[in-house]
Amino acid sequence: MTLTVGVLALQGGVAEHVKLLETLGVNTLLVKKPEELQRCDALVLPGGESTTIDRLTRIFGLRQPLIDAIGAGLPTLGTCAGLILLAKNLEGTAADQQTLGLLDVTVARNAFGSQIDSAEAELAWCQQETPLRAAFIRAPAITRTGPEVEVLATYRKKIVGVQEGKLLGISFHPELTGDTTVHRRLLELTTA
Ligand code: GLN
Numbered sequence: 209m210t211l212t213v214g215v216l217a218l219q220g221g222v223a224e225h226v227k228l229l230e231t232l233g234v235n236t237l238l239v240k241k242p243e244e245l246q247r248c249d250a251l252v253l254p255g256g257e258s259t260t261i262d263r264l265t266r267i268f269g270l271r272q273p274l275i276d277a278i279g280a281g282l283p284t285l286g287t288c289a290g291l292i293l294l295a296k297n298l299e300g301t302a303a304d305q306q307t308l309g310l311l312d313v314t315v316a317r318n319a320f321g322s323q324i325d326s327a328e329a330e331l332a333w334c335q336q337e338t339p340l341r342a343a344f345i346r347a348p349a350i351t352r353t354g355p356e357v358e359v360l361a362t363y364r365k366k367i368v369g370v371q372e373g374k375l376l377g378i379s380f381h382p383e384l385t386g387d388t389t390v391h392r393r394l395l396e397l398t399t400a
Contacts, residue, residue: 226238340382
């Protein structure tokens with residue numbers, strides 16, 4: 209049966225993920241309502257502005273349903289602001305910013321400063337021989353990892369890719385360069 213991958217569609221780079229996922233032969237679903245989560249075999253939390261996405265999850269009544277669905281084992285990939293949303297703890301956060309608190313990491317927002325404001329880069333990914341090509345846009349970095357968290361990628365000596373169980377969190381945007389490595393790993397988690 210064809211997999212259905214939801215993309216949280218409240219704000220941010222939704223269309224780019226949909227386009228990339230379609231090249232992998234899955235069905236995609238724009239998730240704006242709690243009941244849509246039930247139809248997903250996997251989920252992508254896209255990049256954008258994490259404070260805005262946080263606020264919109266609360267306004268759209270999606271905050272608790274997301275916590276429930278992802279907490280129950282829905283394979284989920286958070287990219288950039290999506291990683292921020294998944295994290296247990298944030299550094300330097302806006303006063304009322306909340307996260308879903310599911311991925312046992314601490315994330316520092318905008319950790320690469322202005323020189324990497326909008327850069328494309330190649331980075332090593334797990335044991336893979338070919339580097340991954342991705343864009344960094346006001347990228348966060350992971351500054352603490354819990355005991356169950358596996359580091360998948362570093363860049364400029366900072367952690368930028370992790371996995372904990374069925375959760376993947378990355379600081380960068382492979383969907384902007386068309387690199388399918390991380391999304392393929394997400395699909396693998398549906399059968400793991
Ligand atoms: N810096 C943004 C934030 O804090 C994230 C940027 C991105 O998703 N590309 O939300």
